[in-house]
Amino acid sequence: MRVGVPTEVKSDEYRVALTPAGVRELVDAGHEVFVQSGAGLGSAIPDDAYATQGATITPDAAELFGAAELIVKVKEPQPAEVARLEPRHVLFTYLHLAADATLTRGLMASGATCIAYETVEDGRGRLPLLAPMSEVAGKIATQAGAFMLEKPLGGRGILLGGVPGVAAAKVMIIGGGVVGMNAAFIALGMEATVYVFDRNIDRLRELDIAFGGRADTCFASTLSVEERLSDADLVIGAVLVHGARAPHMVTREQLGLMKPHAVLVDVSIDQGGCFETSRPTTHSDPTYEVEGITHYCVTNMPGAVPITSTYALTNATMPYVVHLASAGLARALAESPGLRLGVNVAAGQVTYAPVAEAVGVPAVPVSDALAGVAASAG
Numbered sequence: 001m002r003v004g005v006p007t008e009v010k011s012d013e014y015r016v017a018l019t020p021a022g023v024r025e026l027v028d029a030g031h032e033v034f035v036q037s038g039a040g041l042g043s044a045i046p047d048d049a050y051a052t053q054g055a056t057i058t059p060d061a062a063e064l065f066g067a068a069e070l071i072v073k074v075k076e077p078q079p080a081e082v083a084r085l086e087p088r089h090v091l092f093t094y095l096h097l098a099a100d101a102t103l104t105r106g107l108m109a110s111g112a113t114c115i116a117y118e119t120v121e122d123g124r125g126r127l128p129l130l131a132p133m134s135e136v137a138g139k140i141a142t143q144a145g146a147f148m149l150e151k152p153l154g155g156r157g158i159l160l161g162g163v164p165g166v167a168a169a170k171v172m173i174i175g176g177g178v179v180g181m182n183a184a185f186i187a188l189g190m191e192a193t194v195y196v197f198d199r200n201i202d203r204l205r206e207l208d209i210a211f212g213g214r215a216d217t218c219f220a221s222t223l224s225v226e227e228r229l230s231d232a233d234l235v236i237g238a239v240l241v242h243g244a245r246a247p248h249m250v251t252r253e254q255l256g257l258m259k260p261h262a263v264l265v266d267v268s269i270d271q272g273g274c275f276e277t278s279r280p281t282t283h284s285d286p287t288y289e290v291e292g293i294t295h296y297c298v299t300n301m302p303g304a305v306p307i308t309s310t311y312a313l314t315n316a317t318m319p320y321v322v323h324l325a326s327a328g329l330a331r332a333l334a335e336s337p338g339l340r341l342g343v344n345v346a347a348g349q350v351t352y353a354p355v356a357e358a359v360g361v362p363a364v365p366v367s368d369a370l371a372g373v374a375a376s377a378g
């Protein structure tokens with residue numbers, strides 16, 4: 001198969017979807033790999049490193065999309081990229097479609113088969129291609145929150161860990177999954193007082209063991225969240241309902257309960273945001289204020305640390321890319337039910353139910369959508 005790796009074009013995105021190690025695996029398996037010139041530079045990977053492993057370096061996106069059948073990316077396609085997609089393409093990348101009806105409709109119109117990293121599942125119902133970036137984003141969430149609490153940046157002016165004789169800041173984390181647990185460990189490392197909220201009691205049990213009594217675990221009822229808001233300095237939003245738009249855990253009205261210049265970090269912003277007042281921001285302009293509360297809502301947080309993130313992401317995605325290239329789309333989906341759950345859009349139809357519900361179109365089973373393609377090809 002011909003596999004293409006374009007340069008990411010989203011604002012402040014420095015990751016790349018394949019490393020030279022991935023090129024080597026694909027070329028050894030008999031595939032052709034096309035890498036857009038400069039695609040790896042943000043992650044300190046020069047074109048030569050790809051070429052040495054057998055990749056063909058293409059000068060621009062037009063040639064790359066023209067040459068490739070399987071397109072492997074990091075972030076959701078931007079409008080210029082959507083315009084390049086055709087029914088013959090398989091797109092494998094983060095999509096987060098439940099929060100973006102315009103992109104969903106663009107992908108439907110392209111006719112391409114679009115597989116979302118964030119809805120691929122492993123045999124235990126976990127999200128293996130979201131997890132590495134959630135680990136990174138969770139750690140950044142606390143770092144960014146600590147920084148935004150500094151007075152010159154508009155924060156309350158409190159040090160996360162306190163000092164002897166002066167109390168530490170209170171960090172409230174809503175959603176105790178991969179992001180939440182990583183955010184909590186960094187906050188504990190910085191010696192803050194930490195509370196982690198979740199609605200899954202088994203998950204709270206696991207966290208309780210992992211924290212060894214150093215952080216409080218709390219059932220996330222509306223009342224318990226509301227009660228803790230009034231003394232939190234930093235609130236990190238990290239809830240996820242697989243593939244769906246994030247539920248609102250803090251309303252605009254509840255901001256009035258918070259201390260002036262407290263900080264909200266909404267990691268769930270890529271799924272629409274879990275605070276009512278959240279809207280997407282970028283690394284270049286990461287925060288804004290509502291009712292005196294700083295909001296940090298960067299949609300591609302791991303993009304800021306590409307040397308860590310590119311390798312963490314590609315370690316997880318590479319086996320799926322090799323499988324897709326070697327088995328072809330139909331057989332790879334038949335052999336891997338978890339990969340099949342990643343198909344969000346195929347042949348003009350939405351094939352992932354939570355996305356269909358969020359954007360208001362019918363959900364069509366993957367097999368039905370792809371059968372249409374096979375029939376028209378035949």
Ligand SMILES: NC(=O)c1ccc[n+]([C@@H]2O[C@H](COP(=O)([O-])OP(=O)(O)OC[C@H]3O[C@@H](n4cnc5c(N)ncnc54)[C@H](O)[C@@H]3O)[C@@H](O)[C@H]2O)c1
Pocket residue numbers: 118130131133134137174175176177178179180197198199200203220238239240241246247266267268269270271298299300301302
């Ligand atoms: N902004 C970014 O750059 C970035 C990067 C990585 C991940 N993310 C996003 O972070 C979010 C969390 O990802 P994750 O990997 O930690 O997911 P996860 O599935 O590991 O964890 C989500 C947790 O939320 C809990 N939850 C669901 N509904 C809840 C509710 N109503 N109240 C309390 N808890 C609830 C679940 O029980 C689960 O423990 C996702 O939206 C993901 O896309 C964003």
